[in-house]
Amino acid sequence: MEGPVFALIAVAGASIAVAVPCLLVAFFCRQSRRNLKPYCRRRGCSSPSGPALPVSAPDSSSWSFYGSAADACLEKLSLSDLAAATGGFSPDNIIGDGSFGFVYRAVLPSGTAVAVKRLSGDGAAGAGNREFLAELEVLGSLSHPNLARLLGYCAAGRDRILVYELLERGSLDAWLHGGDAEEGGGGEALPWPARLRVARGAAAALAFLHHGRRPPVLHRDVKSSNVLLGEGFEAKLADFGLARIVRGSPAKSHVSTQAAGTAGYVAPEIWLGVGATAKADVYSFGVVIIEMVTGQRPSWPVKAKIGEEEVDMVDWAREKIGAGQASEILDPRMGIGAQAKEMDEVKALLEIAWQCTDSAHKNRPTMEEVVTMLNKI
Structure with missing residues (x-):
């Protein structure tokens, strides 16, 4: 009898040893999610005062989330939302270009126009992604009357997309x-x-x-x-x-x-x-x-x-x-x-x-x- 008893005790102890850390991790993750918005407010972030952007429920395979507080202050947009708003990223809607991609004029379902920058599709390893992260890091936490406002972003698959207020008079x-x-x-x-x-x-x-x-x-x-x-x-x-x-x-x-x-x-x-x-x-x-x-x-x-x-x-x-x-x-x-x-x-x-x-x-x-x-x- 002693053998089975000791075996049961050993199994129970092992289960407790695994369960306790898991419960602690789950607890802290939940607390982090609860504290994300208050931390964002302490950093001086606020919801964009511009047009409300469409938000679609992202699936886990098409979204990338970066762990900065600035990201939490920006709307998260689906690729299908932005493709529809730009006419499928039509060349007819290009209003600017640069070394990392094109800027498109986009019209939201509300009728509001915004500017959408689609960076080169080289995924997480290329220059387009470095520009994407740089703009999020800088503009995601800044507000000034003479800075173009960043309204939202999307990171879906190899696409890196930034959404700005549209300045109709151009450059x-x-x-x-x-x-x-x-x-x-x-x-x-x-x-x-x-x-x-x-x-x-x-x-x-x-x-x-x-x-x-x-x-x-x-x-x-x-x-x-x-x-x-x-x-x-x-x-x-x-x-x-x-x-x-x-x-x-x-x-x-x-x-x-x-x-x-x-x-x-x-x-x-x-x-x-x-x-x-x-x-x-x-x-x-x-x-x-x-x-x-x-x-x-x-x-x-x-x-x-x-x-x-x-x-x-x-x-x-x-x-x-x-x-x-x-x-x-x-x-x-x-x-x-x-x-x-x-x-x-x-x-x-x-x-x-x-x-x-x-x-x-x-x-x-x-x-x-x-x-x-x-x-x-």
Whole structure:
């Protein structure tokens, strides 16, 4: 009899040893789920104030969940919802593109329009997924009037999709150089007051990223196509796929020695392998200002006079500004006369751009200083 009794005791003990840890794990998981929303509120997250997005019950095989509190603050959308809203991701609905995928205009069942970015379908291992995670990490917990609002996301199979508020006036690039401007802007030239307003809005966004939050954020891809325009030409900075959150002072923190950005906008120290700092964003902002005032593309060389050698746009503009010849490089579509009040404003803005594009990053102003200078124009 002793043998069977000892056997029963051993089995019972083993069962208890397995059951207790399982019960503890289940308890803590349940508590974590209960505490997720309160933790999200402590982090400053809130439900998007934009349109309500359709939510479908996800099945376990088509959804990926990332364990950050920011994710819990975003709506979770099914791939079928977004496919229907974009007409099956029709090329006719493409309103923008980038190195990682296309942006589509989507219409929700409610009739509300949003922008849907479908990243390259390389799944969890590729660059598209890295951009997806970067945007969730940065925009999922940020709110500022001059940042494009992220409304929701979907990670289904190999698809990585982000949903943003739709800014019907399109990008600054389109208004300056054509493309979407012919549709959203009726082919009109962007007037000078609107350009100055855009400069102030973009500067406010970068100042917030660099100085208005802790830890600070480096955008690392500031350019005219990433500046979107609202109805009143308020600027909203978008596309945070290359952004990085840094620790310590943004002016001194180097997040990567790998070159990132777009040709024509990248600070010279990046090509030398120094690493990205907030001053690299400042340089890119200065390039955007020169682009707005001159109407020239930063990636295209400029020929100052017929027969002269082509030169880099920034070098060309800096030489003219330094020689007091700023009036010679203005976009004629702005219609600014030589003696007009607007000419003084343009020259003041170009002086800021001149400081921002100094080849020595230590000589560039901070974005807080840039905002102060812009407010004096």
